[in-house]
Amino acid sequence: MLLKKILKSFGIWCIGLLLFTLFTASSTDAADIGNCLLCHKYPGLSRVDKDGNFRLLYVNEDIFHQSVHEKIQCQGCHTDIQKIPHDPAKKVDCFIQCHVVEPSSETKFSHKEVKSFLEASVHAKIDEFGNPKKFSEDMPICLDCHDNPLYRPLSFFKTVRPGISETATGRCRVCHKKDEFIYRFYNHITTRLHKIRNPRNVAEICARCHDNPELVQRHELGTRAGYSYGETFHGKAAYFLSERVPDCLDCHVNKGRSVHQMLSYKNPNSITHKNNKDLICANLDCHPKATPGMANYKVHPDFNLEQSPVQYYFTVFFLVLAGGTLLPVMGIMGLDLIRRLFPHAGLKRRK
Amino acid sequence: MKPATIIKEKNGKRYFFRFTLNQRLQHILMASCVITLVLTGMPLKFHQAFWAPYLYNLFGGIHTAPIVHKTAGTTLLLLFVYHLIYATVTIVTDQVLPLKRSGQLTPKNLAKTLLNLPIMPNIKDVKDILDLLKYLLFLSDKPPEGAQFTWKEKFDYWAPFWGIVIIGASGLIMWNKELVTRILPGEVINFALIAHSDEALLAMLFLFIWHFYNVHFSLSVFPMGTVFLTGYLSEEQMAEEHYQYYREIMQAAGLEDQMLLPDGSRPQPSAADEQQLGEITVSDLPEAAKILDN
Numbered sequence: 329m330l331l332k333k334i335l336k337s338f339g340i341w342c343i344g345l346l347l348f349t350l351f352t353a354s355s356t357d358a359a360d361i362g363n364c365l366l367c368h369k370y371p372g373l374s375r376v377d378k379d380g381n382f383r384l385l386y387v388n389e390d391i392f393h394q395s396v397h398e399k400i401q402c403q404g405c406h407t408d409i410q411k412i413p414h415d416p417a418k419k420v421d422c423f424i425q426c427h428v429v430e431p432s433s434e435t436k437f438s439h440k441e442v443k444s445f446l447e448a449s450v451h452a453k454i455d456e457f458g459n460p461k462k463f464s465e466d467m468p469i470c471l472d473c474h475d476n477p478l479y480r481p482l483s484f485f486k487t488v489r490p491g492i493s494e495t496a497t498g499r500c501r502v503c504h505k506k507d508e509f510i511y512r513f514y515n516h517i518t519t520r521l522h523k524i525r526n527p528r529n530v531a532e533i534c535a536r537c538h539d540n541p542e543l544v545q546r547h548e549l550g551t552r553a554g555y556s557y558g559e560t561f562h563g564k565a566a567y568f569l570s571e572r573v574p575d576c577l578d579c580h581v582n583k584g585r586s587v588h589q590m591l592s593y594k595n596p597n598s599i600t601h602k603n604n605k606d607l608i609c610a611n612l613d614c615h616p617k618a619t620p621g622m623a624n625y626k627v628h629p630d631f632n633l634e635q636s637p638v639q640y641y642f643t644v645f646f647l648v649l650a651g652g653t654l655l656p657v658m659g660i661m662g663l664d665l666i667r668r669l670f671p672h673a674g675l676k677r678r679k
Numbered sequence: 680m681k682p683a684t685i686i687k688e689k690n691g692k693r694y695f696f697r698f699t700l701n702q703r704l705q706h707i708l709m710a711s712c713v714i715t716l717v718l719t720g721m722p723l724k725f726h727q728a729f730w731a732p733y734l735y736n737l738f739g740g741i742h743t744a745p746i747v748h749k750t751a752g753t754t755l756l757l758l759f760v761y762h763l764i765y766a767t768v769t770i771v772t773d774q775v776l777p778l779k780r781s782g783q784l785t786p787k788n789l790a791k792t793l794l795n796l797p798i799m800p801n802i803k804d805v806k807d808i809l810d811l812l813k814y815l816l817f818l819s820d821k822p823p824e825g826a827q828f829t830w831k832e833k834f835d836y837w838a839p840f841w842g843i844v845i846i847g848a849s850g851l852i853m854w855n856k857e858l859v860t861r862i863l864p865g866e867v868i869n870f871a872l873i874a875h876s877d878e879a880l881l882a883m884l885f886l887f888i889w890h891f892y893n894v895h896f897s898l899s900v901f902p903m904g905t906v907f908l909t910g911y912l913s914e915e916q917m918a919e920e921h922y923q924y925y926r927e928i929m930q931a932a933g934l935e936d937q938m939l940l941p942d943g944s945r946p947q948p949s950a951a952d953e954q955q956l957g958e959i960t961v962s963d964l965p966e967a968a969k970i971l972d973n
Contacts, residue, residue, distance in 0.1 A: 558726075561853075568741040622860035625866065631873075642873055650877065
């Protein structure tokens with residue numbers, strides 16, 4: 329009887345545990361059909377590759393499930409992995425067709441379109457005639473700018489703030505029953521109503537190349553763009569995590585275009601071309617009353633003697649003024665302190 | 680308004696009048712504005728310093744601190760305008776109108792009067808600086824005998840005067856960039872930023888090092904000077920810093936035989952002197968005030 333009772337309660341516990349596991353398991357685990365996290369969930373999983381670089385192979389599930397690729401299977405991008413344990417994986421090709429179906433066209437989704445945009449942009453590896461550009465190896469590839477971006481949902485109830493609006497999702501539930509779908513869809517839409525990165529992150533990513541002295545010199549860029557942006561009010565506000573100030577993309581990408589379609593300032597169609605520059609500041613969301621004169625403000629100043637001698641000497645004037653004022657008075661202060669310690673030690677008196 | 684007493688006696692100690700209530704209030708408002716401007720401006724100048732975000736967040740961070748900065752800046756500029764009016768009215772009332780009444784108001788006399796104002800730099804200041812250097816370098820045991828305003832005080836007055844003009848004008852340019860660039864080229868904003876930022880740093884260092892040392896941290900005033908609150912300076916400090924002016928006041932009050940030494944110490948009296956000192960009071964001070972006012 330006792331044994332029967334024990335078995336019964338054990339059975340109930342087992343069923344309870346099973347149900348608990350089923351209901352509490354993240355539904356996004358479904359993306360890991362290949363059970364890759366069986367190994368990659370361990371924080372210490374790493375190796376040193378043949379080039380001697382340390383590579384961390386750990387995948388943080390919680391973070392991955394907050395990312396825009398949460399529903400993509402590992403094999404969707406790592407197409408060369410066919411067996412487990414697998415050989416060293418090849419670099420991911422972002423332009424492959426993945427298993428996600430794009431709902432508006434009902435075709436398989438691909439980032440391939442971005443490739444054609446990039447090839448016509450200032451960051452293309454080839455020129456307009458299809459020939460490789462000089463130092464084309466310096467031009468960015470997807471992974472130079474992109475990691476696996478996280479969702480940054482926005483709530484629009486009375487005011488705008490980061491996060492999910494339960495007021496909005498409540499209305500979604502009228503028609504859509506699955507919370508998992510509602511939250512993912514909400515994240516997908518509202519994350520794209522603003523930038524996936526804040527202005528500081530954007531500037532830091534651009535600065536990886538544009539503040540690299542060798543690269544700046546090789547491509548005759550004339551200024552360290554990230555550094556000089558950081559010296560402006562916009563850059564400083566971005567550093568303090570303001571989301572309202574313009575970052576690199578707000579000024580360098582034509583309205584209605586993607587960053588992948590950024591054009592050179594020499595291109596007459598570019599917003600940064602000298603004939604169009606005034607439209608940047610006069611943007612309705614920025615300085616609508618700005619005149620073309622305001623666009624002559626040097627956003628990327630590098631006040632060296634060669635490029636901007638007037639500004640250079642102006643800066644030197646203030647440096648000399650500061651040094652010329654502070655050094656003598658600090659000298660007097662120091663002497664004053666010493667003299668007060670020895671008030672009757674004058675040489676004349678000693679004589 | 681009742682004229683201020685030149686010498687006040689409290690608890691057996693003499694105090695010498697320096698600043699009116701109006702001037703002290705102007706100074707306190709200015710100091711409050713400057714400190715606020717420094718606290719909300721320097722985190723932007725040194726935005727990558729470890730302390731910058733913490734300090735900036737105390738003022739509400741990037742969305743509120745600039746509003747606090749602009750409010751303090753506007754208050755300081757309004758105070759500057761008030762001070763210009765105040766100084767002009769004071770000069771006209773005390774200097775120009777008496778000249779006019781006496782029929783001596785000529786451009787030459789006016790220029791001479793303005794150049795002789797106690798706050799204007801003059802040859803004596805150069806001499807005092809040289810004497811101070813000699814004293815500090817142990818070449819002399821005699822410190823300079825300061826006038827009503829010493830060269831240090833004139834420096835403390837005129838440096839912020841220049842600073843407010845430069846920092847205020849450049850701040851207004853950056854604040855009203857759309858308006859300014861209707862008339863001037865966009866590069867003017869670059870110049871304004873350099874001037875605003877670098878001059879503000881100089882002003883901050885000058886005030887917090889030099890001015891604070893002279894009025895609060897110097898061994899003779901430490902831990903805090905109180906003249907900016909009370910308007911009166913102790914006799915020891917008066918003798919040490921403004922000996923020439925101190926002598927003029929004491930002589931006008933008939934108290935020259937009770938004067939301190941230039942280093943602020945009391946002379947060792949002889950037995951006969953002690954007898955005489957016991958009989959002297961400062962009851963004639965209102966008379967002295969009248970003499971000095973004239």
